[in-house]
Amino acid sequence: MADVKIHTYDAVIIGAGGAGLMAALYASRKANVAVISKLYPTRSHTGAAQGGIGAALGNMEEDHWRWHAYDTMKGSDFLADADAIHKLCQEAIPTVIELEYMGLPFDRFPNGTISQRRFGGHTNNDTGKPVMRACHAADRTGHMILQTLYQQCIKNNVNFLDEFHVVDLIRVDDTVRGVVAIEIATGEFHIFHSKAVLFATGGWGRCWEVTSNAHSLTGDGTAICLRRNIPLQDMEFFQFHPTGIFKLGILITEGVRGEGGVLINKDGERFMERYAPNIKDLASRDVVSRAIYLEVQAGRGINGQNYVHLDITPDTVNHYLEQDGEDRRIDREYIETKLPDIADFTRTYLGVDPALEPMPVQPTAHYGMGGIPTDLDGRVLLDAQKSVLPGLYAAGEVACVSVHGGNRLGTNSLTDLVVFGKLSGSHMADYCQSAELLPLPDDAAGEIMAEFERLRNSNGQVKPHLVRQKMQATMTKNVSVFRTHDTMSEAISDLEELRDAYLNIQVEDKGKQFNTDLLETWELGCLLELSEVTAVSAQAREESRGAHARDDYPERDDERWLKHTLCYKETEGYRLDYKDVVLKDDQLDIEYIPKPRVY
C-alpha cells in the first residue's frame, strides 16, 4: 500500500447532505468522526430541496402525528414498515423544533409559529381534505437545512474532508474496516480506517434522461454496498415527480400546488378533478404523474405535446379557491414571497412569468424509495431475517428504513434525513465506544486501485457519454411511469449490452489531477448497475403498487406481493429474495390493514 495514505477515525460518514450532517452532529458528540464528501458540503442536493419538511406541528389547524403516519402508510401503498413510520412521524415534531432552535430561518405565521403549507397526500384524516403540515423557509427549505446543519457541524468541530470521492468499502467477512477514497485534486488514493462507516450518499436519478436530480446523484454508496454483498431493497419503486420543467426536468415544487396552483390540459380542464375528486391536484405523486401521462396519451397534452400546464396565476387560482369554498386569495406579491426561487427559475429557463402565464411541466425522475436496507437505528441489514452487519450504517435517500414503501409523500424525505440521520449518528457513536478498531486487511485498496488503473488505461472504443445516453434512453422508454414485462425485458437486454460496452470504455484523460473524466466513468458504472437492479426487481414484481405501475398487471396484489424485494449481486447477474412488510407496530399496538387508495 505504498501509494496510499491511511487516516484513522472512530467513524467515517460518507456524504454531507442533510442525512450525513445530522448524523455527524450527533456522532461527533461522543466519537472522533470524519465526514467525507465528493462535493463541497453545501453543494449537496439537499440544498436544492424546495417545498418543505413534514411535521404535524398543528400550528394553524388540527393535526396529529397519527394522521401523518396514516397518510405516509397510505401514500406508500402499504409497502412501508409501521414501526419506522411511527418513529418518523413522532420524532419529526421535536426534530423540526430542534432545527428551529439551531437557527433555521423558517417562514412564520403572524403569531410567530413556524409557517406550514399543504402538500400532496397530507390530509386531515377525519375530513380527507389537505392539511397544512409542510414547514418551510420560502421555497428554499433544503438550502436552509443544509446551511444550518453545516454551521452547527463547524461549530462542533466536525472534521470535513471535502472533495474526496469514496470508491470502495473495506469489508472483511461480517465486519467493516473503513473505506477507500480518491482525493479529487491529486488523484491519490486514501484509506479511511475506522470502526464504523455510515453511507449518506443520496440518490441515483441520473439513471434517467429527464430528472430533477443534480449531476452528482449517481448512487455511488448504493452501488458500493451492492458490490460488497449487501442487498438493495425495493429498487423497483422510483418516484417520478409530476412537475418537472418540460424537457429540462428541473423541479417545480409541489408547494406550488400546495399554495393553490392547478394542473390544466389542452382543453383548459383541471383534469385532476377526474382522477382524485377529493384531493385533486394534491393527490400523491404517483397518482398525479400517471394522470399527466394518461392525459398526454389521450391527446390532451398542450399543443399535442408531451406536457401539461401548471397554473399559479392569481386569476386561475382565485377562481378555483372560490369554487372550493375557500376565503383565501393570492396575488403577485404572494407568489414572489412564497415561491421566489420558482418564479426565478421559470423566468430564467422558460421566459415565463408565473404570475402571468402557466408553466409547461412533465413528470421527472426524482427519488429512490428503495436503497440499502436498515433498521430504525440506521444499521445495515443483510437479509430477510434482518441480520445486522455491525459497524455499517446508512441514512437519508441512500437508505431504505422503510418509511416510503411504494411511493414517498412530498416533504417526508427531509424529515427522513434529519430523524434517521440523528438516530443513526447517535447509535454509531455508542457503537464506537465499545467496538475495537480491527486491523486493515493486506492490500485493502488493491482491488479498487486495479479497477481504476484498468479504466484509466483502457484503450477501448466506446465513449462514456454514449453509454450514458443509451442507458438513460432505455430507462426512460422502458422503466418509467408505466412498465410491462416486455419493456423491462428490452431494458434488461440493453443494459446487459451496455455492461459489456463498459468493459471496452475509453477514458481520454490519463492524468491524475482533477480527473473528472475518470471519476465520471466510474460513476457511470454505478448507474449502469443500479439501472439493472431496478429493471430486474421491477420485472419480477407482477402487480401495480405505488410508483410501480404495470400495464400488464394493473391491480395491486396483496396476496402475492405484500413484501419487500431484496436484490443481491451475484457473479453472474442478480438474485432476488423477499422480506415481510411490518404492518403492525407491536410496541404501540397499532396495525394497518391495506385498503384500496382513494384520493
Ligand SMILES: Cc1cc2nc3c(=O)[nH]c(=O)nc-3n(C[C@H](O)[C@H](O)[C@H](O)COP(=O)(O)OP(=O)(O)OC[C@H]3O[C@@H](n4cnc5c(N)ncnc54)[C@H](O)[C@@H]3O)c2cc1C
Ligand atoms: C430538486 C429537488 C427538490 C426536492 N425538494 C424536496 C422537498 O421539498 N422536501 C423533501 O422532503 N424532499 C425534497 N427532495 C428530496 C430530498 O431533497 C433528497 O432526497 C435529500 O435531500 C437527499 O439527502 P441526502 O442527505 O440523503 O443526500 P444528498 O443531499 O444528495 O447528499 C449526498 C452527499 O453524498 C456525497 N457523496 C455522494 N457520493 C459520494 C462518494 N462516492 N464519495 C464521497 N461523497 C459522496 C455528496 O458529496 C453529498 O454530500 C428534493 C429533491 C430534489 C432533487
